[in-house]
Structures are given as C-alpha cells and as structure tokens.
Amino acid sequence: MASQVRRDILRMVHAVNSGHPGGSLGCTDFFVALYFHIMERKDGFDPDGKQEDLFFLSNGHISPVWYSVLARAGYFEVSELATFRKINSRLQGHPATEEGLPGIRIASGSLGQGLSVACGAAQTKKLNGEPNLVFALMGDGELEEGQVWEAAMYAAHHKIDNLIATVDYNGQQIDGPTEEVMSLGDLKAKWEAFGWEVIESNGNEIESLIDSLEKAKALTGKGKPILNLMTTEMGYGVDFMVGTHKWHGVAPNDEQLANALGQLEETLGDY
C-alpha cells in the first residue's frame, strides 16, 4: 500500500508541476498505518464523524498523501486523484470542505490551527459520550506557530485524554533544516513540560510505527493528551529526495518522475 501511495503522490504533483512531495512521502507510512490499521472508521463518510475515530491534518500542504490514502481507503474513486490542484476539482491544493470531498472535515494549510480543532472535536466526543479517539498530525516546523502551544496548554489543562497528536519530526522546513531556521530544542521535554504523555516512534518503519500507535492508544483515557514524536525522513522512498528540504514544495520533472517511479513498485494499479 505505501509503495502505491508514494507512486500516487509523485504522479499527482508531477501532473500539475506543483505541490509538496517531500513531507507527503515522509508521512506515507503514518497515513497507511492510521487508515488501514489504527483508526476505527465507519463505512462511507459522515462529516460529523460520530461513533468513529477522527483525523485532522494540520500541515495541510501534505495533501497529496492524504488524498491518495483517502481514495485508496474508499472515500472516493482513485481516478479523482488525477484532478489534484486542477480547476473545478474537489482536491484543492490544501484540504478544504467547500467542494465536499469525502474524508475532509475542515480546511487546513495556514499552519498552527489543527491541534486546536482536534482538541475541540475531542471535547465534543466526550460531551456526546463517545469512546472514540481523535488523531492529529502537525509538521515540526509548524511548531513555530504560537497557537500550537496555546492548544498544548489547553489540552493538558482540560485533560483531553482521547487525543493522539503526532509531530512529523523530519527536521526540515521550506527555508532549510529546522535547526538553522528556528531551533526546536528538546521537543520531548517541551511537550512533557506542557503536561502531555510523549511517545517516540519511527515514522518510516511501518510495523514498529503501528506498534507505537497501538501503544499510544493504550495510553489514552488516563487524564493526559498523547503526543507521538515521530521521526521521519522527508522524501522517504525515493533516493534522491530523501532527507532534504529541497523537495518540500517542488515537483519532479519527467526524468525525475521516471527515476522515482522505478524505485516504487506498482502494487494496486496506478490511478
């Protein structure tokens, strides 16, 4: 599945010569783990998401991986992936609800907002007496936004323990390595100091990642929000894209696409 999703990502961004392949490739294993192994999901799409687990993508620019996984999970036809970033498409550059794409519950892209949204949705689940969990993903560079820490403080204070937030810890952002652009410091210690239960995981080894997310689920319901500090490599799966910020928001050309696709097996059929 992950190999096919990576093919989808590369073909989508190549087709419109825009989009964000680096973070999408790095988080592919996370999305596959979440949608095919971890989350409890109902058939079809319920915008209110009652009696099922919810996921919110805060770093909306990695929309290609989400769209691919949503399509592969049956929320819409995989053929629709061909409309990504094109006029009159439901697959907007950054995720949106206005066009009614199944699987998306709120717009994201302007960074720093998703954790707040996830906290709110988690509290509604508690008010409704639902046992389900809320998942969220943020970028590590995104942690430079102050609103993230407002939400972090809030979640611990209000004991939102049905929430598992993941940080894509790839050490890269648009202008370069995070340590050069804006040092993140000791993220584990920071989240712990904010009152979160922190687990660390490897986001590019799917079996161990599934184990880590299962462990995170076992930690819910104990009075603390859960933070999954997930190490990934930006561009994972394509040798010339790995570990650099250069492919954050740049699409491959024809030759590069052919090279990249040669490294990824077509397991489920391209869209």
Next chain:
Amino acid sequence: MTKFTYTEKQDTRSGFGAGLAELGRKNPDVVALCADLIGSLKMQEFIKENPERFFQVGIAEANMMGLAAGMTIGGKIPFTGTFANFSTGRVYDQIRQSIAYSEKNVKICASHAGLTLGEDGATHQILEDIGMMKMLPNMTVINPCDYNQTKAATIAIADHHGPVYLRFGRPKVPIFTPADQQFEIGKALHLIKGKDVTIFATGHLVWEAIEAEAELAKAGISAEVINIHTIKPLDVEAILNSVKKTGAVVTAEEHQMNGGLGDSVAQTLALHHPAPLEMVAVNDSFGESGTPDQLMKKYGIDAENIVKAVNRVLKRK
C-alpha cells in the same frame, strides 16, 4: 408616527448573557467558550447552570476559534466570548480558514465593540470589525441596538446554521425595543416612517438616530429611521424601497467609515438606485480614552452629528 421612549438603560452585553442563559436551558447542543472575560461577557448564568458545557480557554483567542470550529464536528453549537477586538483582528486567519471557509457553525460573540468601550482606549476600541467580518464569504454579521434585541439575536443565531459574528457593547443604553420580539436575521426594521430622508443605523447608533429624528421633526424635516441590525446579509429590498421614497440617505454606525454599514449601503445604492448619501462614522482614525459620551461627540457619531448629516444630504437632493 411611532415614538420611542425608554424607562431603563442596560448594556447590550447583558442582553447577550441573558440570551445565552436561555439557550443553555433550551438547546443542549449549545456550548460556550471564553478567553478569560467571563464577567465582561456576562456569561456567569450560563456557566452556573451548565458547567459541563462551558470551556475556559484562558488568554488564547486563536486557540478558542480553532476549538470552536472543532467542537462543531459532532454537532455542538459553540458560542465564543471575548472583546470584539480579540474576536476579529487578533484571530482573523483562524476565523477565515477554520470557521468561514470551512463553513463551521460557530457563533463569534463580541463585546466592547467600538468607541463606547471608553476609558481603555484605542488598543481595545475596534472600529474595523464589521468590515473584516463582512468580507468573509459565508459569514453573517449582526449588530443589535439594545438589550432586548441583543438577547433576541443571541437566541436566534443558534437556529441559523453557519458562522455568525454578533457584535455588542459595554455601555448602558436605552432599552426601547420589545422584550418579546422575534429576531429575524437579515430583516431590516422600520422604526419611524418619513418622507424626506432615510437614516439607516446600526447598533448603538439606532437610538441616536431616533433622537435625531425628533430634532429634525421640530425643524419640519420628516426622517425615516430604519434599524439595520444585520449588516450581512443586507436587506437590500428594504433599503431600496425606502430610498426610492425619500431620495436621500444618512448611515450611522459606531465603526470606521471604511468597511462599515455606510459602505454596504453605498454599494447597494450605487448598483441599484444612486442617491445622495452622508455617512456618520469614524473617519479613518483610531479612538482614545474617554467616557462613551465624550468619545461619540468628539468622533462625530451621535444624534447631533446625524442631524448635521441630514442637513448636508438634503442640500444635495
């Protein structure tokens, strides 16, 4: 001719508090959030009666807007409470992306709007909020005029599915609308019929317009007074019907001229029925510390200035 009188003054924010408390009793999906201003927003009654449906956010308005957006997923109807300044300019992008663009059923309830916040001064006296909010697609913008109308509007917006900006204020102002009114979003209210000029007013300036009308009547000028409590969607039909009759217009609001009610009325007239227009509003300036009455006089947004504006516009007919 209807004459308006009052026996009591009350702040519009207390109307919000009373409306919220009533909603708490009748609608189990209503939840409330506040950014460390419970007393200022008069939310105590709701909180006392529904502690499990109230969420203290602390001084973190951006987070509050995101939380509210998230709470709608699963069916809750969140009412956020803080000052108008911190309900809009401080959190514009959060409202834009997570609430307006995402079509979330959030009610942004904003107190201490405009100059009449008073002594706190210009840092807190937002005069741009209507403009910011009305520019956002999907957003409804409401600015009621007194305690009763604010209470009725608070109750009404819970039944309207979609984002709403509800603006009210701090000072005690005359209560002159009925306690039992039904608030209809987007429906302008004809308060006084007239034939020479129409005064379209919103919020605290509606009472000022009523006082101005009485002054004008003494001088033999017949002014029509219409309460535009909903700035978006604007009641275009009511505006055009009145202006076709009177042929001259004055708008009155506690807001910047740029982006306010006057702007919306001017656009409507220019598109459909051009007519001379004067705007009573703050003219491209920040406020300052002072009492509400002093500030309204100094910045030209009281009954006296409405009378002057009517006299100017009548010369242009």
